[in-house]
Amino acid sequence: MQFETQEFRAEARYQRVSPQKAKLVLDLIKGQRVEDALHTVAFTKKRVAPLVEKVLRSALENANYLSQERGLDVDVDNLYVKLAVANDGPRMKRIRPAPMGRAFRYQRRMANIIVSVAERKRGGSADVAGPETATVTSSQAAKKTAVKKTAAKKSTGKTAAKKTAAKKSPAKKAAK
Numbered sequence: 513m514q515f516e517t518q519e520f521r522a523e524a525r526y527q528r529v530s531p532q533k534a535k536l537v538l539d540l541i542k543g544q545r546v547e548d549a550l551h552t553v554a555f556t557k558k559r560v561a562p563l564v565e566k567v568l569r570s571a572l573e574n575a576n577y578l579s580q581e582r583g584l585d586v587d588v589d590n591l592y593v594k595l596a597v598a599n600d601g602p603r604m605k606r607i608r609p610a611p612m613g614r615a616f617r618y619q620r621r622m623a624n625i626i627v628s629v630a631e632r633k634r635g636g637s638a639d640v641a642g643p644e645t646a647t648v649t650s651s652q653a654a655k656k657t658a659v660k661k662t663a664a665k666k667s668t669g670k671t672a673a674k675k676t677a678a679k680k681s682p683a684k685k686a687a688k
Contacts, residue, residue, distance in 0.1 A: 522570035534598035595628035
């Protein structure tokens, strides 16, 4: 029997914040339980945090309402933030006065913030997958650091040779 998870989403469009700044807060809550995400956003000292909290609460209420409307068995305590994205909205073109009668153009960015919550799959499959993925990621991280160290050794060897050659040439000129 295939168990399909239902997603519930909320969207705040045309918000006067740059998507880059909104992504900083959204990355904090991605993958967290909804309750933990609400606590995280409540104590985040970013200007966009109350807006993200509003969208997250809206997604939670959508889950609550749609589960009652459709007769779904959704455990609100078991919900987690599946998707948290800030996409580019339209840009407002503005002009700033510049020296000597010129005008510089700049853009005010807008963001479309999307938060989607879903219920974690039931059963022990999530617990089994956790340690396996942790060992895989740690081994991958070890490989990456080994590659970085060898690359750093190669690059430092080349730069050291160039530096010693550069130091010798001024000494010869000074001797003349």
